Amino acid sequence: MKLIYEKGGTGRRTFQLPACDVPQRPLAELCPGLIRERPAELPEVAEVEAVRHFTALSRRNSSVDNNFYPLGSCTMKYNPKINEKIAAREGFAGVHPYVEFFRAQGTMKLLYRLERYLAEICGMHSFTLAPLAGAHGEFVGMRMARAYHESRGDRERVEVLIPDAAHGTNPASAALAGFQTVPVKSGADGLIDLNDLRAKCGARTAAIMLTNPNTLGLFETEIATIADIVHDAGGLLYYDGANLNAIAGVCRPGDMGFDLMHLNLHKTFATPHGGGGPGAGPVGVCEKLDPFLPAPRLAPSDLAMPEIELVWKNDYPQSIGRVATFYGNIGVCVKAYCYLRTLGADGLREMAENAVLAANYLRVKLRDKFAVPFDRPCMHEFVATPTAEMLARGVHTLDLAKGLIDAGIHPPTIYFPLIVPEALMIEPTETETLETLDEFVAVMNRLADTAAPEELHRAPITTPVGRLDQTAAARRPKLTA
Ligand SMILES: Cc1ncc(COP(=O)(O)O)c(C=O)c1O
Structure with a gap:
């Protein structure tokens, strides 16, 4: 996708200022020392280009408004608008x-x-x-x-x-x-x-x-x-x-x-x-x-x-x-x-109870295909990991996380807490429906059963940016276009 600076053409505007109706004063008099030597290089786009540019950018966003977002410890729950x-x-x-x-x-x-x-x-x-x-x-x-x-x-x-x-x-x-x-x-x-x-x-x-x-x-x-x-x-x-x-x-x-x-x-x-x-x-x-x-x-x-x-x-x-x-x-x-004020004391308690219920529902549903290292009633989140068999097939936590993105689901927190290798830390929150939780389980199970791990290694393939070389991204970051 092009930057907004790469769009438009000289003289295009999204607005027109009315003609000046007050006496003009020399700029140098108003702000000595602050006058530009050449005009600022701002994008010159028509309104429709500006609107389409930012709407397209907003659609690339992953958020609670368009994705299930079970990010353990970072709690991305749907909040009242x-x-x-x-x-x-x-x-x-x-x-x-x-x-x-x-x-x-x-x-x-x-x-x-x-x-x-x-x-x-x-x-x-x-x-x-x-x-x-x-x-x-x-x-x-x-x-x-x-x-x-x-x-x-x-x-x-x-x-x-x-x-x-x-x-x-x-x-x-x-x-x-x-x-x-x-x-x-x-x-x-x-x-x-x-x-x-x-x-x-x-x-x-x-x-x-x-x-x-x-x-x-x-x-x-x-x-x-x-x-x-x-x-x-x-x-x-x-x-x-x-x-x-x-x-x-x-x-x-x-x-x-x-x-x-x-x-x-x-x-x-x-x-x-x-x-x-x-x-x-x-x-x-x-x-x-x-x-x-x-x-x-x-x-x-x-x-x-x-x-x-x-x-x-x-x-x-x-x-x-x-x-x-x-x-x-x-x-x-x-x-x-x-x-x-909306929830009141009872509503607040219900919020916590539902968060705990949803996490336990997922914990129990996922343990058929995933390992759950501390498999007893949890609170609002829990940690699962790929099984030894999946790891032997080459399916790691990172692959599951990237596969979830292609399925339209934001990955859980991964590789945290550090004391559990290959951790998937899942926090569904109290605001998700049973259908959403079941869909998550179905997608996770499908990823667990994947017969072609090499396809998962290429995921995500539906996003504007594909799988990054994470070492290069950290060691040799490319910070400009
Ligand atoms: C357990 C825990 N402590 C502290 C923090 C830090 O909070 P913040 O990100 O608002 O600085 C987080 C953030 O997610 C957290 O999960």
Whole structure:
């Protein structure tokens, strides 16, 4: 497909400006030093060419709007479009960050209520909505853990424990916040090896970062013991809330013993995740960590002005300070608020239950033809792999993923978590119909039975770009046309 710069012809326009009806001033007078020596090389296309160009590009997109998208851990679920519409309303989308308090009370109230809802859902004391993604939330959480230990003169706590099944952002965030990371092994059951945890947890432990259910989709049943081990050693429990969609409305991280956490609003609470954004990674804390939350914070007003109920306050001497421009990604927060108001407490629980039901349905249906390394009831996602027989025939996880693309299905997350070779990490989500799940099983089974693995090795053949040489793409990337 041609670039838009390669289309069109000199002088073609998609619009005409009316004749100038005000006196003209020399440009050099208006912006000295900024005048172009030659005109910008912009595409010169007719409206119909521009429309067709961008429509064609949009059709090449793979998204939840046109594909089943069972991307484990990255949760691409269909989200209500009404939320997009509401977030795009001028009152939310157009509010200037420096607007006077009294003009933005509606938006501020919505954010304040969302903080309270999230605290209630997670069993935390308070929340900040400022962080702009899950990984950003982790970094903010780690900085707060550090500030907490330092405030107690506890400067020897320089290690953060991280299970070997953890998402890669966990060690990255802890390291960025100045900690050394210490891996904790998973046992044969896919859960944390308690003996390894006991051996590694001690006076140098600042925190453990844990997602529950873990990235294998398994609930850490010994979470209370884990909490005791870490707390007894003086460490904090950090909850990576990326998988909260499995337990929302059913149980709460705070009740499991977690001290601080982040949420991926863009996974659990509407807004499709992917391509790096837009996202929001609110951070919640128990009471003892509240003073360290980022500032400015939303707080009830003490001004003698009845029209102002909420204000931004900066007066938090122990705060780790500002972590985002203004107050985070408000559009994503508005969508999460709408989602919560629509679902209510019962709906939220049903959402999690349906996500778990769909994952277990696929787990059981797929185990006829695939290996399921931890084959017991899972939460919202599970890991399958090709069988030894398929591998011997030359059918690997990568081939299955590429074959799915030709069948019009986005592949699951592959080769993650790292502790399972050839992992296919499947998360169907609560929003898919039974027919879609059955169709996925049928396609997977067809790929598993393929008599011609060499055809699969050439997949995908229906996409604008075919199978890439992944080594060359990494080692010798071609970054220009
Ligand atoms: C378990 C887990 N933790 C953390 C993250 C990081 O979140 P984000 O991509 O919003 O930075 C993800 C992302 O998918 C995740 O699956």
